[in-house]
Amino acid sequence: MGQLVEFPSADGGTVTVEVADRSGGVVTRGPLHGLAVPERATQSFEDAMGRIQPAVQAVIAQLRSLAQAPDEIHVEFGLGLNAEAGAFVAAAGTSANFSVALTWHRDGSGNAAP
Template identity: 35%
Template sequence: MAQLVRMPLEDGGTLLIEAAGDQGSVPVSGAGKIVVQASETVRKAMSGIRSAADEVLGELRATEQPPSKVTVQFGIKVNADADFVVAASAAEANFTVTIEWNGAGTSR
């Protein structure tokens, strides 16, 4: 059975997100869906994800020869407790990082 998380937005609206897991919630309607009310806003839930991305980028930019381009890719999953977590990919990797140097400032 699908579980939906209703998360409040900063502007007063709400966002429904399909979540992983069913932890004994009660269906709100007969539509075969379970709705859980999140206790924090999307912005607050995303703050941990943003901090993790900032740390990854900060470490890569702090290298002796910082890359000219960094791409960090990861999936976000909402669990039954309405927490945002980094989702594992099919290869069980949490982050995919691509680093490029354009050749300027590098020594060979």
């Protein structure tokens, strides 16, 4: 099991997430259902998630700007969370992985709908 990081939320609650183990000592901040919460994030969960908005918006904007824009866009990517860095697009190895599906609907004649 990885370490737990507690993110404060805008409504005054908390969101606890499991992150990969980091090297170094664990500083226990308080109990969570019998588990120690080793680290408290310095930013809210909403602020952390807000960090990925520019990347998501850029991907969608670029796909919508295609000469023949798709009718549907489906983008999948992994998110990582870190107590200091917040949210980020998770990478496998040295590159980030995006799964993209674009859909164009055709009219009854077999031609792409306008």
